[in-house]
Amino acid sequence: MPTSPTDLSCAPSCAPYSGLRVLDLSQGIAGPYCAQILWQQGADVVKVEPPDGDWGRHVGVVRDDQSALSIAYNVGKRGVCVDARQARGKTLLADMAGRADIVIQNFRPGVAERMGVGYDGLAERRPGLVYVSISGYGPDGPYAHAPASDSVMQADSGLMYANQTPAGEPRRIGLLMADIATALYAAQAASAALYQRARSGRGQHVQLNLFQACAALQVNDILAYGIAGEREAVAVSAPNGVFQTADARLSVLALNNDQFARLCRALERPEWLADPALSSNAARMAQRERLHREMAEQLARQPAAHWEERLAREDVLHARVRDYDALAAHPQAAHLGLLEPLAQPGGTPLPYARAPGAPARRPLQAAPAIGQHTVEVLTEWGVAPAEIQAMLQAGVLRQADAGKESL
Numbered sequence: 001m002p003t004s005p006t007d008l009s010c011a012p013s014c015a016p017y018s019g020l021r022v023l024d025l026s027q028g029i030a031g032p033y034c035a036q037i038l039w040q041q042g043a044d045v046v047k048v049e050p051p052d053g054d055w056g057r058h059v060g061v062v063r064d065d066q067s068a069l070s071i072a073y074n075v076g077k078r079g080v081c082v083d084a085r086q087a088r089g090k091t092l093l094a095d096m097a098g099r100a101d102i103v104i105q106n107f108r109p110g111v112a113e114r115m116g117v118g119y120d121g122l123a124e125r126r127p128g129l130v131y132v133s134i135s136g137y138g139p140d141g142p143y144a145h146a147p148a149s150d151s152v153m154q155a156d157s158g159l160m161y162a163n164q165t166p167a168g169e170p171r172r173i174g175l176l177m178a179d180i181a182t183a184l185y186a187a188q189a190a191s192a193a194l195y196q197r198a199r200s201g202r203g204q205h206v207q208l209n210l211f212q213a214c215a216a217l218q219v220n221d222i223l224a225y226g227i228a229g230e231r232e233a234v235a236v237s238a239p240n241g242v243f244q245t246a247d248a249r250l251s252v253l254a255l256n257n258d259q260f261a262r263l264c265r266a267l268e269r270p271e272w273l274a275d276p277a278l279s280s281n282a283a284r285m286a287q288r289e290r291l292h293r294e295m296a297e298q299l300a301r302q303p304a305a306h307w308e309e310r311l312a313r314e315d316v317l318h319a320r321v322r323d324y325d326a327l328a329a330h331p332q333a334a335h336l337g338l339l340e341p342l343a344q345p346g347g348t349p350l351p352y353a354r355a356p357g358a359p360a361r362r363p364l365q366a367a368p369a370i371g372q373h374t375v376e377v378l379t380e381w382g383v384a385p386a387e388i389q390a391m392l393q394a395g396v397l398r399q400a401d402a403g404k405e406s407l
Contacts, residue, residue, distance in 0.1 A: 014042075014359050014360035015041060015042025015358075015359070015360055015362070016041050016042060016359070017038055017041040017042040017043040017194075018042040018043075019042075019044075020038070020042070020043040020044065020101050020102065020194075021043070021044055021046070021099065021100045021101045021102070022035055022038050022039070022043045022044065022045040022046065022100065022101065022102045022103075022104065023046055023048065023096055023097055023100035023102070023103045023104070024045055024046065024047045024048065024077060024104050025048050025093075025097075025103065025104065025105040025107075025112070025117065026104050026105050026106040026107075026134065027049075027054040027055050027056055027106065028054070028055060028056045028106065028179065029056065029069065029073055029150070029176055029179035029180065029183065030106055030134045030179045030180075030182040030183045030186065030210065031104050031105065031106035031132070031134050031183070031186070032047070032054070032056065032070075032073040032074055032183075033072075033073040033179070033180065033183035033184075033187075034104055034132065034134070034183045034184075034186035034187045034190065035047070035077065035104050036073050036074060036075060036076065036077065036355075037183070037184075037187040037355050038102065038187060038190065039075070039076040039077060039362070040076070040354055040355050040358045040362065041358055042360075042362070043102075044078070045076065045077040045078070046077065046078050046079075046080055046096075046100075046373075046377050047074055047077040047078065047079050047080070047368065048080045048081075048082055048093065048096070049079065049080070049081050049082075049370050049371070050081070050082070050083060050084065050085075051081060051083050051370070051395075051398055053081075053370040054070060054074075056069050056070045056073070057070040057370075063344070063346040063347060064344075064345045064346025064347070065346075065369075066344075066345075066346075066367060066369075068350075069176075070367060071342070071344055071350070071366075071367040072352075072367075073183075073367075074367035074368065075342065075352065075364060075365065075366070075367050076362065076364065076365045076367075077367065077368055078368060078372070078373035078376070078377050079368030079369060079370060079371055079372040079373050079374070079400070080096075080371060080373060080374045080377050080378065080397075081370050081371030081374055081397060081398035081399070081400075082374075082396065082397060083395060083396050083397075083398075084115050084116075086394070086395070086396050088391055088394065088396045089391070089396040089397070090115060090116045091116070092378075092383070092391070092396070092397075093115060093116060093117055094116040094117055094121070094122070095383075096381060097117045097122050098122060098125050098126055099381055099382070100129070101128075101129070101130065101194075102129075102130045102131070102132065102190060102194075103117065103122065103129065103130075103131045103132065104132040104134070104186075104190075105117065105132070105133060105134070106133070106134035106135065107135075108135060108136070108144075108145055109135055109138075109139045109140070109144050109145065110145075112133070119131045119133065119205045123203060123205070126203070127201075127202060127203055128197055128201055128202065128203045129203040130190060130193045130194055130197060130203050130204055130206065131203065131204070131205050131206065132186055132189070132190050132206045132208070133205065133206070133207045133208070134182060134186055134208050134209065134210075135148075135207075135208075135209045135210075136148025136152075136153065136209060136210050136211065137209050137210075137211045138207070138209040138211065138212070139207060143211075148210055148211075150176045150177070150178045150179050150210075151172055153178035153179075153210045153211065153214055154172050154173060154177065154178055154214070155170070155172075156211065157178065157210075157211055157214030157215060157218070158214070158215070158218055158221075158222070159172075159173055159177060159178065159214055159217075159218065160172055160173075161231065162218055162221050162231070164231075177214075177217070178210045178213065178214050179210065181213045181214065181216075181217045182208060182209075182210050182213035182214075185208055185213050185216065186206070186208050189206045189208060190206055193206050235253070235288075236255075237253060237254060237255045237256075237281050237284070237285070238254075238281070238284040238285045238287065238288040238291055238292075239252065239253060239254060239260075239263070239284070239288070239291040239292055239295055240252075240253035240254070240255075240288075241253070241292050241295075242321060243292075243295055243296050243299045243300075244296065244299070244300055245299050245300060245302060245303055245304040245306075245307055246300060246301065246302055246303045246304075247303045247304055248303070248304035248320055248321070249304075249320070249321040250299065250304055250307060250308070250311075250318055250319070250320055250321065251318060251319050251320075251321060252295070252299075252307075252311065252316065252317070252318045253317050253318075254284075254316070254317065255281070255317070256281060257279075257280065257281070259316065259317060260272075260273075260278070260281075260284065261273060262314040262315055262316050263311075263314070263316050265314050266307075266310045266311050266313065266314040266316050267295070267298060267310070272291075278291070304320055308320065324351075327339070328351060338353060339351035339352065339353055340352050340353075340354065340364060341364075342364050342366065343364070343366060344366045344367065345366060345369075352364060368400075369400040370398065370400060371397070371398040371399050371400045372399075372400040374388075374392075374397050374398060374399045374400075375388055375392075375399050378397075
């Protein structure tokens with residue numbers, strides 16, 4: 001495999017993908033986050049964007065011409081800007097793809113082929129290539145070319161149904177769940193393909209789509225629906241809910257008889273333990289409204305800290321409902337270094353949460369400006385300086401200004 005800088009703070013053996021070249025042609029969330037996870041595992045990730053940039057740069061909360069979404073999923077990458085609509089840009093893109101260990105794209109079916117970076121053509125030249133294609137509905141079939149977004153997919157795949165209100169109203173999950181789940185599955189599948197390549201020398205075309213990823217994410221709920229023939233928008237146990245204390249909200253639950261007994265001790269409710277109507281989870285589910293009403297009345301009388309001490313003493317499942325400021329102040333967050341300061345242009349450092357499981361933490365690097373590392377990367381990847389300058393002058397390439405590049 002080609003070598004490339006990894007900026008690791010530990011020995012190369014600490015980073016499983018040290019020296020791995022990833023060419024990220026994707027935009028938005030699913031593809032970029034897959035590539036970013038590989039960066040966290042040590043890979044050198046080059047993000048290629050068109051002159052207008054990844055569309056994800058302009059969605060949601062924006063700072064210094066880059067959205068939180070774009071920052072989140074592109075930290076650490078090096079940015080190259082290529083206009084693949086021009087013949088020289090298209091040729092360059094194919095050449096770069098032919099030099100990569102992994103290529104990631106999330107265009108609609110057929111787009112990568114028209115750009116000259118489809119799997120079949122690249123694999124002929126580089127049999128060991130791991131190529132990740134992410135689409136909305138898959139490469140073929142009646143919905144293959146249908147537009148897909150996170151909201152569309154949450155509706156179409158059953159996620160909104162799974163998140164329905166007790167009254168049966170479907171609701172969107174308040175995260176980009178379809179895209180994020182697909183990214184995680186894609187990173188795992190890419191890792192499996194790399195393992196296969198290490199054993200056989202053969203690459204692989206890894207094909208995923210948001211539709212299948214959302215179904216896999218719901219495998220338990222789909223099975224439960226298959227067994228029961230319906231879905232009830234209620235918890236799986238009782239008591240199990242969010243309760244208002246005198247000053248904050250607590251999530252409190254019991255999943256079995258032992259946990260219910262602990263809860264009874266914490267709340268000093270011996271009468272619940274002696275009540276035959278509460279002797280099993282099924283029985284308690286039938287008494288759910290009563291249990292929740294009595295718990296709500298009791299918990300509202302004291303502040304959250306009072307109940308947290310009692311519940312912790314008896315090892316009851318519970319947690320304070322936190323916003324992101326409270327998450328940052330969580331004692332375990334401080335212990336784990338859960339949120340790290342990311343020096344991103346445009347203001348103060350931002351809190352960044354890494355993907356878990358990496359054996360070593362690479363120093364965080366800001367998500368790149370459009371074309372921030374164009375000259376640096378192409379020079380390193382063997383493109384002649386005169387050719388780079390000619391393409392810059394012709395508008396085939398773009399290099400970010402010196403101020404952006406130096407950040």
